[in-house]
Amino acid sequence: MSLLGKHNLLGLSLAGLLAPSAGADHAPGELATEEVRVWGERGRGSEHQTTGPSHTIGPEDIRGINITTTEDLVKFEPSLVVRRRFIGDANGTLGIRGSNMFQTARSMVFADGVPLHYLLESRWSGSPRWTLVSASEIAQVELLYGPFSAEYSGNAMGGVINIETAIPESRRIRIDGSVFSQGFDAYGFDDSLNGYKGFASYGDRFGDLSVYLSYNHLDNEAQPQSYYYGGGTNNPTPQPVSGAIRGLDSEGNERLFFGDTGVINTTTDNLKLKLGYDWTHWSTLLNVAYEDRLSRTDDANSYVTDTNGDLVWGGDLVQNGAAFSMPASRLNVSAMERDTLSTGWRLQGDLTEDVSLETSLSHFTILRDESRASAVNPAHPEASPAGQVSDYGDTGWRTAEVKLRAENWLTEGLSLVTGARTEAYELNLNVYDSDDYRAGEKTEATSRSGGETRIDAFYAQAAWQFHPRWDSTLGLRYEDWRSDNGYFSNDQPDTPALDLTPVPDNSRQRVSPKFSLGFTPNNDWQLRYSLARAYRFPIVEELFSQYQAYNAVSEANPELKPEDGVHHNLMLERHLTNGLMRLNLFQENVKDVIESQTELLPGGGSVRTFVPIDEVETWGAEWIADLQGLWHPQLDWRFNLTYTRSEVTDNEPNPDLEGNTFPRMPRWRGNLLASYHLSADWQVNANIQYASDSFGSLDNSDTEKGVYGAQDGYIFIGLKTRYQLDDHWGFSLGLDNVTDERAYVAHPWPGRTVYASFSYDWH
Template identity: 55%
Template structure:
């Protein structure tokens, strides 16, 4: 924390000095792009990076800001923005969840991501399975990214409680070919694993403008080997228990156990890990844009083919002959541990997805315009296969278990009208309607051949649908030069239907499906925002909003059971009920802005998933349940400084620091129902919500061809559990704080060829986000434009 405080002091001192010493220089730079950044056009609305908007506090990234970032995939571009965390465990991770403000990284249904109007957020599942489908858009095609914080706009549903990420891509204005060749490498060492892990990315795109028709094609391939994602341990068994004594009477003597602790600080003995995870992703993209008069249309088709293979698990223990052992009961120095048969098993994921989106917009009259967005996302295949034993285990006979998604995806349809000078000058009126339909079906079954994934009998089945229909309206009124007002509301009708889950009848061999009753709810969410300009270059804005976040299919219906875990859903969950406030004070600078946001939000019936944390040697599967916390109160302050030309015209800086206190203020419903068994969690910190978070990006434009950049990410420790008992740090399963430093340099070798080199986690800091964060990572990139 001391290092971060020093950074804040230096930044604010430089702000003051720069404003006085370089006032005339900065006046010339105001609202200008750096000279070597080409201006691009976007499919949507191009925004000024200093714009604050009518309702939501916002942050905007343009291509000039992105030069400081070592970006391999799209989610990298937003990871330094205020009050954001991206849980990206490695390059190529399919579980890059997004947390915004008071919504933690596993509250994925409280954030939204759009690319050219097409939803990338995944409102079928939550936690690690609910990560946005970032790979449906490539970092190389992005022109700008805007983040809206909170649900203060009537245009977005309650899934915007955390915020909305709006990605806009570039429109080809001429024939252009772009090629990226990237190489990355990571040093990683933890427990019994130590290796250098490498990866590659190849991106090719072609764009052209043929009269009124714009065409764009791209192909992106990413291959990467990750560090192990899980490290397995057991705790010493109870030596005085007669059953345990009998169980370990024939335990095999071994060596190689690594002594450490678990997240609760208890002694733990690590016996293996999941090994290198090989991730391969192929993405194909087609965009067709057409202009006809005052109207334009964009067809957007993206296809993803992903494979993740984990078939080289590691066992740390050996017998007297030096042979590695993979399952059974073992003893070392009077310690007794167990490795269940499937714990060091292999796994493979095959996933194919197709996203189609159509945006149409244009002017009906001089003062009225219309926009429609249609989207369809289909999971063509999502099949995970796991072996019953480690592949090296002599007991392995080829069997396994398969998890398969069938008839899963979503469709959305939205129409919006925008009227300027509505009734009188200075009033903008926005109204529209939106419909969304989601379906998820999940089957888990045994397989005689784990790689083929044949169905040898179900272990669980579940699924269902949710629909939501909404109408919204918002008035933005410039009352005078000093005052503006926004009033809005959103009415939503939500329905869950066709829900089912499986249940084994203990008296028969039947495998039954239980149908669940359909449910529906209606909610209205009012919005209010008032802006005041007390003096030139100052702005004060207060925003207030209600928001309801309805449960997603997984939370309601998914009941699954596999080798290591059981998931129990809750069809009776109520929608999360949020009341949100934000007070923004902003000072426009000659080239940038200084902004403070003070925010508070109260979420009632907050939906949270918790998993029983068991030693990896437990033969009992962990249980994940969805439940409601009666009330969570979050209060926070953000300090944001974005400045072009700090001290000298060549230095650009983006800095933000956030303090967020998220506390469970009421859990009386659950605790009243279970007074003898439930320990009160009222007053506890909400999981995965660090008190302090900060980011810094600085770029020095040494010449017209050469950029030098540095960045910093900081967060302090948080908890992963509602009971706040996971206090240990730098162990598998922990929610660690971190201070990560990065550097990058880019150089234009020719007018068409650019080379860049960068390092993330420069100090090779070891930290965990339940799974290990990446170690020191190197990036080398060549980019060619024709």
């Protein structure tokens, strides 16, 4: 199938997700074969099945999910977690298998071959740029588990998500929208929060030229994400107050919580242009996406009042004999504005009947990424326009790749893929004191840091079907990594300007072998063992990003080594007449693990450091069952359950950590999705998400659950029904977290959320 080949399983957009397009000659939610053209990479599931475990998500898999943003499509997949704390969250980090949700540089996400993963920063700042592709334009998603393919770098230690989008072969106009609302209460906050999403697209084909334009707008109010408790004070005459809420922190210490960040207002606009052109055996695609994001936290809540009943916004306080400090900067207000531009170009064609060539270029640049924060809350008696401004300048990346594929290379049944890829990353962060934060005035620089990294890679991988029942794959990837132009501020008081300290350049070369052996005793069973070595090189933030802001300090480590992992997977798969069942046993041993730890300080501040861990071992079992018509012809089931045990097995600098469970790695994860087809046009769905609790710190001291800062287990139940009125209109209603369970992933997960959606297609 060519790059732009026809695909009879793909739906175009949320019409397939929220309300399927009905047709006279195809199943509900599917688009007629001659009307859809796939823009992403060629369907490569069959190729990747010879390297390691993979899974393809089509329209039937995701129609029963309440979907507003792209990351919703994968949140029910095995051994995977997306830490999206609210709809529109810019920090929707991704974790797969033995890589937790804050090891963001271990998972890769592509849309039509364009990188969405953010290999500049980690933890909450390292989330994939999900909003550069709208949920309503997605046709299919492919997941690859582990770094078993030589086509991908060690950033695939967790896995790879390949998103494919689609465009109609004829004129098609699409409009859809959703409204959603949640009620939320925790500590001193209790309110209803609302949002909406709107999408419009136009696709058409003029001879060999294809055009696709889309606009996506998201506006949402989110629950407070941080709750602040007081620190100690030595003031002999603290101010008497009331209203602070007594509670426990994640380590079980009794605290007085004095306030929260208030509602987060987020708006995101996404504009997309795709131009494709076909001639003879060649196809090319230009993909341009622009994102404009604004996030405001300008209504912080103080729970504390003085003896006159007036709100208190800072100071040394005492309540019922318990003295505590309330830092004035903790309840400040802030706003973040971000404009980014992503451009991708791809060319693919056949050189001969058995040989094809593919080349791609991508460029991601931050046009503006600025955060503005006040020094204190505007209601504070000492409030002024003074504040702080943080600015990312000259930040982004460039990639280029050329890839050659050959079938029946040298002999029948032997295929080869070989190629070269280069990636260059640059990050620069400047923090300023501001005389007027509202205007974004940059009065005086207080810290600067940044640097660059680059990886040049060459790879080759051969797959050989050497027997009707046996196949083998052997791959090799060579990578040349280097960091340069690193710097951070280390100001000297006796000099007038901000002093910068250069960081020495560094370079490393690594070779990563890959191997897989498969046995298919018959058409129903498959057994496969996969083995890979992978190196994950440090990213710019881990090496260079050092700064001090009002409520956060970050300390980088330019001496970090690359993570060195050996990964195993044993898969047993059974194909049934109505679906499949699969068992994966996996093990990962990773040395020189780069773990970012954040210490929460009394009063709400934090210190972030990048700590190398000598070795972490992870092993687990993954059970997957996708069954159609089980117990009833109109009832479909998808189920997965994963057991994972991840431990620090060696750590010479601090042996006390040995034997501890690695942070944010729950022992159990599972998902259940059930779909019942009342008719060809009406479907009802139910789903359950489950995770056991985990730790947030390496020392495993955070054992308290159900409190801010905890890593809670949860059971979230979701419902959805959708109805296709006619060939154009579709409607759906949904509910997430039916029981309104309150759980924390340090920050709180959303409460019970109601959805109402519509779609209209003209074609």
